[in-house]
Amino acid sequence: MATREQQLTEVFVEVADSLIDDFDVIDFLQKLSVRCMELLDVAAVGILLADQNDRLHLLAASDEHTRLLELFALQHDQGPCVDCYRDGLPRINISLTDPTAATMWPQFARGAESVGFVATNALPLRLRGRIIGALSLFQSASEPLPDQDLTLAQALADVATIAILQQRTLAYSEAERDQLQYALNSRIVIEQVKGILTERWQMPIDEAFSVFRAYARAHNRKLSALARDIAEGTQDTDTIRTFAEQSAARDS
Amino acid sequence: MISDRMSEILLLLQTEEWPTVAADTADVLAVDGIAVSAGNAPGGTEILWSSGRISRDFEDLQLTLGYGPGADCLAGGTAVRVPDLGRVREDRWPALVIEASALKVRAVFCFPLHIGAITLGVLTLVRSSPGHLARAQGDDVNVLAVALTKYVLGLGSPLLSAAENQELTAPVLHQAVLHQATGMVSVQLSVPLGEALLRLRAHAYSNSRTLTDTARDVVDRRLWLEPDPHPMNPTDDEDTDEDED
Known part of the structure; x- marks a missing residue:
């Protein structure tokens, strides 16, 4: 097990790489979500971005299980992330078993409970006095996050903001808008491709996505780029499936 | 704003x-x-x-x-x-x-x-x-x-009522289930994604159901759309060049 310092170093190396390399926002945020989950020792992490109508949408999550995605989706109009997005203040150590949560956000609290989460945190994605989204953390144990972890969580949220807006193009607010639109649309491509794969392969949607992601990682392909190629019919999906079967055979 | x-x-x-x-x-x-x-x-x-x-x-x-x-x-x-x-x-x-x-x-x-x-x-x-x-x-x-x-x-058709158009506002267009269903229908019917979305919309409309519920039925495999020989929309014909199957 790597020490926390080692883990942190890796995160920052990844961030630096992502900003100089061929960059894929969904891919990067997905890795960042997983890093966040490990570093903060929480059960699940999601990164939500607001659209032009101020609705929050999930861009990436530490895992893509449909039930978890649905929980993040519920936060487009209720939950601590929505509150955090509206006033820019973090919502920390919110107990989901507390009746207050059920009163304030009935669907969200029910959904979180059904997945086994007992506490949640929401941190703002900040950009010079503007809030563009939220970092959502779920815990399956009710232990509060220590202050230093919250500081780290906010730093990771800031990293997500930088990644979404790609530091290099920060000069104009209109470029920022374009980046947000681009990120939101990239997420839609991933969902369309999940549908294509689940139907073509006749396997559960979560499994189809796992196969897709494993293939992308093993072949050093960006998630969004691979998804686009599949959607446009320029990537043979049998190859991906064969690869998965071969890997499974090797592992067993 | x-x-x-x-x-x-x-x-x-x-x-x-x-x-x-x-x-x-x-x-x-x-x-x-x-x-x-x-x-x-x-x-x-x-x-x-x-x-x-x-x-x-x-x-x-x-x-x-x-x-x-x-x-x-x-x-x-x-x-x-x-x-x-x-x-x-x-x-x-x-x-x-x-x-x-x-x-x-x-x-x-x-x-x-x-x-x-x-x-x-x-x-x-x-x-x-x-x-x-x-x-x-x-x-x-x-x-x-x-x-x-x-x-x-062809989604914001003037032929649809304001309420029906309202259903297709940005929040709906950002629901994962809608896009997953679109992908599934495109495979089921061997049509481009754009046409698949229209088929979903048409199915929802003709059954008086919401687009979200219809999409969920597809994803949960309670609903399969049948190939339809009649094009839904005049713009479909112009889009056929993207169908390379």
Whole structure:
């Protein structure tokens, strides 16, 4: 097990790489979500971005299980992330078993409970006095996050903001808008491709996505780029499936 | 923030013919011309609508040359903003810059009309003076692009009631289940993603159900759509070139 310092170093190396390399926002945020989950020792992490109508949408999550995605989706109009997005203040150590949560956000609290989460945190994605989204953390144990972890969580949220807006193009607010639109649309491509794969392969949607992601990682392909190629019919999906079967055979 | 005038335009778009609205839209956005070109291949686009001559001529120019900000916008899937054509690197669009100046086009702003991998076309604003789009117009133009995407796809049909159109606002278009179902239907029917979305919409409509519920039934494998020999929408025929099966 790597020490926390080692883990942190890796995160920052990844961030630096992502900003100089061929960059894929969904891919990067997905890795960042997983890093966040490990570093903060929480059960699940999601990164939500607001659209032009101020609705929050999930861009990436530490895992893509449909039930978890649905929980993040519920936060487009209720939950601590929505509150955090509206006033820019973090919502920390919110107990989901507390009746207050059920009163304030009935669907969200029910959904979180059904997945086994007992506490949640929401941190703002900040950009010079503007809030563009939220970092959502779920815990399956009710232990509060220590202050230093919250500081780290906010730093990771800031990293997500930088990644979404790609530091290099920060000069104009209109470029920022374009980046947000681009990120939101990239997420839609991933969902369309999940549908294509689940139907073509006749396997559960979560499994189809796992196969897709494993293939992308093993072949050093960006998630969004691979998804686009599949959607446009320029990537043979049998190859991906064969690869998965071969890997499974090797592992067993 | 969306301006009140843009909200009015969006309402008009649902009830009136586009050409009557185009000039007003250009006015709200403080540009000299606005055009929508359909198509998903650089150089292979077709002008659907334009507010007037300056936009039509600029679209024609891009079509003739086979390159330009519109083609770049399609290829990159993101907005291309050129606040001053006079300051563009020489080799970027060599002939275009010269010809555009003859058309009195100095600034160009292109926005993709797309839903995930469904690419329908480009919204292009042109202006005869250099400079960025006014700040207040930032959200206006993004919201307009979403509305036009629906319109081009045939989703924001004037034949539908306002409530039915309302269902297709941005939040619905961002529901994962809708896009997953679109992908599934495209495989089931061997049709492009754009047509799959229309089939879903038609199925929801003819069964008086919401699009979200219909999509969920598809994803949960309670509903399979049957191939339909009749095209849903006149624009389908123009899109068949993307179907390469």
